[in-house]
Amino acid sequence: MVRDAGAAPTVEEVRLPEVGPGQVRVRIRAAGVCHSDLSMINGTLSPPHPLILGHEAAGEVVEAGAGVTRVTAGAHVALNWSPPCRECWFCTHGEPWLCSVANIAALENGSTLDGAPVYVTLGLGAFAEQVVVPERAVIPVPAELPWESAALLGCAVLTGTGAVRNTAGVRAGDAVLVIGLGGVGLSVVAAARAAGAGPVIAVDVSTAKKALAEAAGATDFLVSGDTLSKEVRRLTGGRGADHAFECVGRAATIRAAWRATRRGGQVTVVGMGPADDMVQLSALDIFSSARTLRASVYGSSDPDNEVPQLARDVLAGALRLDHLVTDRIGLAEIPAAFDRMSRGEGARSVVTF
Structure with a gap:
């Protein structure tokens, strides 16, 4: 988490909201450190604070709220940081990647720090042990797909x-x-x-x-x-x-x-x-x-359709991702990963739990 603009990321104890209708709780298994996360703290973007970073991630559904039909507890999912609403002009004209509702840099989702609201990056805040997200922000992936691969499919690869x-x-x-x-x-x-x-x-x-x-x-x-x-x-x-x-x-x-x-x-x-x-x-x-x-x-993509296809490509050996992961780290090592990224070192650092 980043408490204030210009501050270094730290590991904090955050209280998640209860799972409401149309929401799911996901236990994060892997999260890639993306340049968009660095943009949240290096001045490229000016998000509100305090802010939980992270948006390229995959994990296991712990709980599904009322009315959720896409997944059930135990499902393996990749997170979608730009889930289309399927109702705006762009979505109904074949451009869901430009959805008017999605692509919000940071928003409140009911998470709190010391009783005060916090913001989550791109509606996810995935540098965390667990997240609560809307049903449309999760994409089911095969259980045999490695967690690191599933996480990378949701941003860098797609x-x-x-x-x-x-x-x-x-x-x-x-x-x-x-x-x-x-x-x-x-x-x-x-x-x-x-x-x-x-x-x-x-x-x-x-x-x-x-x-x-x-x-x-x-x-x-x-x-x-x-x-x-x-x-x-x-x-x-x-x-x-x-x-x-x-x-x-x-x-x-x-x-x-x-x-x-x-x-x-x-x-x-x-x-x-x-x-x-x-x-x-x-x-x-x-x-x-x-x-x-x-x-x-x-990627001018519809993640709901293309992430499952990419997952099948990985499992079939048609798409290799092993060269993308150069560092496997814990949450506390994210600042060092940002430093490597700023120096142009390596490819992806992936937080594993």
């Missing part, structure tokens, strides 16, 4: 895979560039290779990410720098990438992705950046390059 499959529509033979090799970026690399893309060029500021990129399926690894676009063109017949995925959330890396993409190519922004980091592009360049710049929110 976001990265969806960006490739749904948002960009990468095809076999496309040249793909991926900038930023955290859990999401590595998932983009893996999904691009699975789609038959080639070359798949992975880029990061740290040479330590080379082995992780190759394990995910990258054909080439480059260190980010001023000559990036020239190096990408060298690897793509002089044209540039057909698809560039920006997985950092910075204006500088969005511009770098834009410059390294061929005329008529697509740039997909997956990383979430601060509101005051402005992207500047030449009006003439936008016209003459004919490139497309768009964002991918939660």
